[in-house]
Amino acid sequence: MCRAVLPAHAGPRGELGAGPLLRWMDAAACLAAEKHAGVSCVTASMDDIQFEEAARVGQIIAIRTKVNRAFKTSMEVELKPVQLLSAEDHLEHSLAIERRRIRLGYVQVFQKLMQESNKEDTCEEKDAVSTEHTHVQSTELVLPPHANHHGNTFGGQIMAWMQTVASISASRLCRSHPILKAVNMFKFWGPSFVGDRLVFNAIVNNTFHNSVEVGVRVEAYNCEEWIQDQPRHINSAFLIFNALDDKGELLTFPRVKPTTQDGVRRYHGAIARRRILLTRKCMLSAKGDKPSDAWETSNQAYLSYSNIAALTHLAGKPGWDITKTLDNVKIWTHEEGAVLSFKVEMQVKVPSHVAFSLLSDFSLRQRWDRHFLTCEVLQAVSEEEKIYHVTSGPTAGHQPRDFVILVSQRQPCQPQEPYTVAVRSVTLRAMPPRPEFCRSEILCAGFQIHSNSSSSCTVCYFNQVTSGVMPYLAANLTGSSKSIEDTALECIKFLELEDSKC
Numbered sequence: 001m002c003r004a005v006l007p008a009h010a011g012p013r014g015e016l017g018a019g020p021l022l023r024w025m026d027a028a029a030c031l032a033a034e035k036h037a038g039v040s041c042v043t044a045s046m047d048d049i050q051f052e053e054a055a056r057v058g059q060i061i062a063i064r065t066k067v068n069r070a071f072k073t074s075m076e077v078e079l080k081p082v083q084l085l086s087a088e089d090h091l092e093h094s095l096a097i098e099r100r101r102i103r104l105g106y107v108q109v110f111q112k113l114m115q116e117s118n119k120e121d122t123c124e125e126k127d128a129v130s131t132e133h134t135h136v137q138s139t140e141l142v143l144p145p146h147a148n149h150h151g152n153t154f155g156g157q158i159m160a161w162m163q164t165v166a167s168i169s170a171s172r173l174c175r176s177h178p179i180l181k182a183v184n185m186f187k188f189w190g191p192s193f194v195g196d197r198l199v200f201n202a203i204v205n206n207t208f209h210n211s212v213e214v215g216v217r218v219e220a221y222n223c224e225e226w227i228q229d230q231p232r233h234i235n236s237a238f239l240i241f242n243a244l245d246d247k248g249e250l251l252t253f254p255r256v257k258p259t260t261q262d263g264v265r266r267y268h269g270a271i272a273r274r275r276i277l278l279t280r281k282c283m284l285s286a287k288g289d290k291p292s293d294a295w296e297t298s299n300q301a302y303l304s305y306s307n308i309a310a311l312t313h314l315a316g317k318p319g320w321d322i323t324k325t326l327d328n329v330k331i332w333t334h335e336e337g338a339v340l341s342f343k344v345e346m347q348v349k350v351p352s353h354v355a356f357s358l359l360s361d362f363s364l365r366q367r368w369d370r371h372f373l374t375c376e377v378l379q380a381v382s383e384e385e386k387i388y389h390v391t392s393g394p395t396a397g398h399q400p401r402d403f404v405i406l407v408s409q410r411q412p413c414q415p416q417e418p419y420t421v422a423v424r425s426v427t428l429r430a431m432p433p434r435p436e437f438c439r440s441e442i443l444c445a446g447f448q449i450h451s452n453s454s455s456s457c458t459v460c461y462f463n464q465v466t467s468g469v470m471p472y473l474a475a476n477l478t479g480s481s482k483s484i485e486d487t488a489l490e491c492i493k494f495l496e497l498e499d500s501k502c
Helices: 018-037 087-104 106-118 155-174 223-228 261-286 297-315 352-359 362-367 470-477 483-501
Strands: 002-004 060-062 066-070 075-078 136-141 178-188 197-208 211-221 232-243 321-326 329-336 339-348 374-380 385-392 401-410 419-427 445-453 456-464
Touching: 018 066, 018 155, 106 261, 136 155, 155 178, 155 197, 155 211, 155 232, 178 211, 178 261, 197 261, 211 223, 211 261, 232 261, 261 321, 297 401, 297 419, 297 445, 297 456, 321 483, 329 483, 339 483, 352 419, 352 445, 352 456, 352 483, 362 374, 362 385, 456 483
Parallel strands: none
Antiparallel strands: 002 060, 066 075, 136 197, 178 232, 197 211, 211 232, 321 329, 329 339, 339 456, 374 385, 385 401, 401 419, 419 445, 445 456
């Protein structure tokens, strides 16, 4: 399906609005579903949507849809141009199962995350603002152009109306024109028809540095229900917005605080949904793995430098959002486009130089990280550089993995600087891929160790998500595993035990 972007489709910046795009996506997906099923279809739900780039007036939007997989009573349709029987086609077919598993287990996962989030303190920052003034209500009358041949309101039309009211709500915090960046799973609970009045209620639930989540609830009334005040719940969704300043840079949203019991529920619900959304982003990020550079004499200095520089750059990025807080352990996440990274911050009662010595020797990693089955030194390049071959065990549905990694260690030049242990994948001719393992990539990972006192330090572990770590991280974010927390606690225990032996 091709559509020209006209001025009527554009927002204040001259870019295609999310509303028209959602309508077109819904219509194209329905056509693909009906072609496969041979019967009329309606939209039951739509998974998380990520808006990566903007289109402008005068451009042509090409929407390609195909059925990835058919289940008993539903089909999944995605906007991804794939060739039948290609490697990408098989990947999408496989991922459809993972997305369906997330959908079916959404309620259970969400409830578990809500329980965890409720244990954390609600934002009590001095400058936090109330969300009550962001409440927006709008009413729309469903007319024949808004409905299909059955008289049901187009799902895409409802989504477009939801986007409009949500953007007004978000604008009351940023005082700018919000840009829709993601939608958290549209679920249609019932149909609406020509003649219905649809009432949209939107309010900000929570903010996360450069983004804001707005919740929208849609209720339908016919003439009789309107008088008797007996609404039908049609749809609920959660929309995530960014906002730009006059220079095109992302605005920082103010922190918010709930002032009612329902506001507290929505506040913690947004935290839980964000963690589920990050899991989805893990899957997207892992598809962007890049082949590692070959370790050659001519580029050893460059690779070592880029290894340290990449970790330093990742650690210095602004906009890290805290995901979980435990005793002596904090977990943070960072999103940049389709790239997801995480940070584990550990408070350790050992001197920083001792932690550096123990963590930079990867042959000791098996003693505290259960994901490391074997770790062999392939090449000791220098006192500061070593290349290791690491194997890890299988996870559910995944083959055992192996990695060829360059570990670069640096001591601080100034007292206020951290110790650094950087990790990245390299290609070594002496260690080609083996059939019994899935060769995986690490783009950027490692430790920064900050001294707190002569007897304590803060250890920060960073990792930019790839397919090699995605199974462990995805399970952890959805609450089905405590892999990250357990590993961090084992790391602390190992460091403090080794220090006590000295």
